[in-house]
Amino acid sequence: MEKNTRSCGAASKRVARSGVDPIALMLTALLVGAVVSATMPGSTRAGGLQVNYGSASFNAGASPAAAKIGDLDGDGLNDIVVVNTDGSLQLFFNLGGASFERVSLGAQWPAANTLDVAIGDLNGDGRNDIAVAFSTSTGAVSVLLNQGARAFSAPVNYATCSYSSGVAIGDMDRDGDNDLADVSQCDSSSVLLNNGHGGFTLGGSYGSGFDSRSVTLADFNGDGFKDIAYVNKGINVDGSVTVLFNNGNGMFGGSMWLYAGDLPDDLTVGDFDGDGTTDIAIANSYYSQVLVLFNDRQGTFTTGYSELSAGDTPTSIACADFNGDGRLDYAVASRTTNSLSVFLNQGNYGFAAAGAFYILQSPVDLETGDLDGDSLPDLVAVNQGSGTITAFFSAGGSPPPPPPAPITLTLSTRTTSRAKLVDLRWNGATSSFVDIYRNGSRIATVANTGSYTDQLSRRAAGVFTYKVCVAGGQQCSNQSTISF
Numbered sequence: 001m002e003k004n005t006r007s008c009g010a011a012s013k014r015v016a017r018s019g020v021d022p023i024a025l026m027l028t029a030l031l032v033g034a035v036v037s038a039t040m041p042g043s044t045r046a047g048g049l050q051v052n053y054g055s056a057s058f059n060a061g062a063s064p065a066a067a068k069i070g071d072l073d074g075d076g077l078n079d080i081v082v083v084n085t086d087g088s089l090q091l092f093f094n095l096g097g098a099s100f101e102r103v104s105l106g107a108q109w110p111a112a113n114t115l116d117v118a119i120g121d122l123n124g125d126g127r128n129d130i131a132v133a134f135s136t137s138t139g140a141v142s143v144l145l146n147q148g149a150r151a152f153s154a155p156v157n158y159a160t161c162s163y164s165s166g167v168a169i170g171d172m173d174r175d176g177d178n179d180l181a182d183v184s185q186c187d188s189s190s191v192l193l194n195n196g197h198g199g200f201t202l203g204g205s206y207g208s209g210f211d212s213r214s215v216t217l218a219d220f221n222g223d224g225f226k227d228i229a230y231v232n233k234g235i236n237v238d239g240s241v242t243v244l245f246n247n248g249n250g251m252f253g254g255s256m257w258l259y260a261g262d263l264p265d266d267l268t269v270g271d272f273d274g275d276g277t278t279d280i281a282i283a284n285s286y287y288s289q290v291l292v293l294f295n296d297r298q299g300t301f302t303t304g305y306s307e308l309s310a311g312d313t314p315t316s317i318a319c320a321d322f323n324g325d326g327r328l329d330y331a332v333a334s335r336t337t338n339s340l341s342v343f344l345n346q347g348n349y350g351f352a353a354a355g356a357f358y359i360l361q362s363p364v365d366l367e368t369g370d371l372d373g374d375s376l377p378d379l380v381a382v383n384q385g386s387g388t389i390t391a392f393f394s395a396g397g398s399p400p401p402p403p404p405a406p407i408t409l410t411l412s413t414r415t416t417s418r419a420k421l422v423d424l425r426w427n428g429a430t431s432s433f434v435d436i437y438r439n440g441s442r443i444a445t446v447a448n449t450g451s452y453t454d455q456l457s458r459r460a461a462g463v464f465t466y467k468v469c470v471a472g473g474q475q476c477s478n479q480s481t482i483s484f
Contacts, residue, residue: 052394052395053357053379053392053393053394053395054098054392054393054395055357055359055390055391055392055393056098056390056391056393057359057360057383057386057388057389057390057391058092058100058102058388058389058390058391059102059387059388060082060084060090060382060383060387060388060389061082061084061086061088061090061104061387062084062085062086062387063084063085063086063384063387064082064083064084064085064090064364064365064382064383064384064387064388064389065083065084065085065114065115065116065364065365065382065384066082066083066115066116066117066364066365066382067080067081067082067083067117067365067367067380067382067389068080068081068117068118068119068367069119069367069368069369069371069380070119070120070128070369071128072091072093072119072127072128072130072146072150073093073149073150073474074126074127074148074473074474075094075473075474075475076373077094077095077096077371077373078094078369078370078371079091079092079093079094079100080092080094080100080371080380080389080391081117081119081130082117082382082389083114083115083116083117083132084114085113085114085115086114087106087113087114087134088104088105088106088114089104089105089114089117089130089132089144090102090103090104090105091103091104091105091150092389093150094371096372096373097372098371098372098391098393103150105144105152113134113135113136113163114132114133114134114135115133115134115135115164115165115166116132116133116164116165116166116167117130117131117132117133117167118130118131118167118168118169118180119131119169120169120170120178121178122143122145122169122177122178122180122194122198123145123197123198124176124177124196124197124198125146127146127148128146129143129144129145129146129152129198130143130144130146130152131143131144131167131169131180132144132155132167133164133165133166133167133182134164135163135164135165135185136162136163136164137162137163140157140158140159140160140164141157141158141160141164141167141180141182141190141192141200142155142156142157142158143155143156143158143180143198143200145198147440148474149435149437149442149467149469149474149476150474150476151440156199158180158192158200158202159202160182160184160190160192160202160205161182161184161185161186161188161190161205162184162185162186163184163185163186164182164183164184164190165182165183165184165185165212165213166182166183166184166212166213166214166215166230167180167181167182167215168180168181168182168215168216168217168228169217170217170226171226172191172193172217172225172226172246172250173193173249173250174224174225174248175194175196177194177195177196178194179191179192179193179194179200179203179250180192180194180200181215181217181228182215183212183213183214183215183230184212185211185212186205187207187208187209187210187211187212187232188205188206188207188208188209188212189205189206189207189212189215189228189230189242189244189252190202190204190205191203191204191205191206191228191250191251191252193250203250203251204251204252206228206244206252206255207228207230207242207244207252207255208242208255209230209232209240209242209257210232210233211232211233212230212231212232212233212242213230213231213233213265213266214230214231214265214266214267215228215229215230216228216229216230216267216268216269217229218269218278219278220243220245220277220278220295220299221245221298221299222277222297222298222299223246223248225246225247225248226246227243227244227245227246227252227299228242228243228244228246228252229241229242229243229244229267229269229280230242230267231260231264231265231266231267231282232257232260232264233263233264233265239259239260239261239262239263239264239284240257240258240259240260240264241257241258241260241264241267241280241282241293242255242256242257242258243255243256243257243258243280243299245299256299256300258280258293258301258303259291259303260282260284260291260293261282261284261286261287261289261291262284262286262287263284263285263286264282264283264284264286264291265282265283265284265285265314265315265316266282266283266314266315266316266317267280267281267282267283267317268280268281268317268318268319268330269281270319270328271328272292272294272319272328272330272345272349273294273349274327274328274347275295275297276297277295277296277297278295279292279293279294279295279301280292280293280295280301281293281317281319281330282317283314283315283316283317283332284314285313285314285315285334285335285336286313288312288313288314289314290314290317290330290332291303292349294349312332312334312337312339312341313334313335313336313337314332314333314334314341315332315333315334315335315336315363315364316332316333316335316363316364316365316366316381317330317331317332317333317366318330318331318366318367318368318379319331319368320368320377321377322342322344322354322377322394323344323354324376325344325345327344327345327346327347328345329342329343329344329345329351329354330342330343330345330351331343331366331368331379332366333359333363333365333366333381334363335362335363335364337358338358338359338360338361338362338363338385339357339358339359340357340358340359340363340366340379340381340392341353341354341357342354342357357392359381359383359390360381360383360385360386360388360390361383361384361385361386362383362384362385362386363381363382363383363384363390364382364383364384365381365382366379366380366381366382367379367380367382368380371391371393372393372394374394376394377394378391378392378393378394379391379392380392405428405430406428406477406478407426407427407428407429407468407469407470407475407476407477407478408426408427408428408477408478409424409425409426409466409467409468409477409478409479409480410424410425410426410480411423411424411425411466411480411481411482412425413482413484415458416458417458418458419455419456419457419458420455420456420457420458420460420484421453421454421455421456422453422454422456422464422466422482423451423452423453424436424451424452424453424454424466424468425450425451426450426451426468426477427450428477429448429468429470429475429477430470431448431470431471431473432447432448432471433445433446433447433448433471434446434448434468434469434470434471435468435469435470435471435472436452436454436466436468437466437467437468437469437476438454438464438465438466439464439465440465445471452468454466456484460484461484462483462484463481463482463483464481464482464483464484465479465480465481466479466480466481466482467479467480
């Protein structure tokens, strides 16, 4: 099942401010063969503006379903988290220079069919946590709290309705703590309110629809509170977007259905016409179409239509200012044609094709964020057919930062009449102090002398795993293990 939770996006040659005025956009595409791991430089041009990309693909598990971009380890570089339908999480920690360290968290849920993921600080400690939507008969959202040092707590599951397929993070009751909203086969959105410590209670379920998916949060009516929007992919009926308006206390009142064409697949939100309000753009593969719902400043919308070429069937959509002209652009991915297309905002409600980049098999999700530290938006596509993600790196700007110097750790042991001693030796740390971890828990913060001795009971037995990290930071050594 495709889904996403994102902000930004729309594609077209020209968008009519009102009424139905589709104009065909003819795309010329060069098919590039499937690449499992490669760098493919390319450029696109529209309206005299150029956008350049290189790309690389990374193994992401058996059946990746969704990705999000955010800084998980506090080093200032955005990482990638990928959820798989088998229930596993793949964390791609950014090492700089467009390289990543992949860490796999095994299946930790009562059922597989994990379908969506979101990133945000859920317990107010300044670290980004992870929320996962997974599909069971009761529905559930799982929360994994960030423990620092690239470690996460065991998931805590919160029941919602049934068969959750999407999740979003945001402060919906404006108490300073991020809450959770999901969307499920109940065709409604469940709201989980934060208790201030990263725990959640079900505040209620709101809205209606059919085959609902792709939930996102944004303030649509300008009252300062986050509203909810999600897609309804109808069968033999008109598709729609449901917008739920926040009453101001984390509860939701009136809802609005907005026409989204037959079988809409995904949505993204952002200010596409520069009027200071949040608009909605919908990818509709059935008509090879993107619909832009322009916000009139009061939370009502005027529909603009835009048609792509008949061969392009957008199933995922994301947005960013890809060419740095101050206007919001969008990109779409097609599961049918295995392509990624970028469209640049020309102003006056018009968009122009900036080219097509062909990716791997069956892309089911598309995300934007800065992955190489040049302050320019990059793209990540989730390729369910090949079990990979493909990162598209924008060219230009400052060169990406180099990977941090590695910290290497070695261990040795000795025994006295009173204790068992573990001698740690490390090099490569550049900070004044380092944190010492044993079996995942910090046991000491010491001066960075390159050595430390851990004293254990003479009766200590078992396996002991150590690592050394920059004090208060996320740069850590390799893990070394000894046993008694």
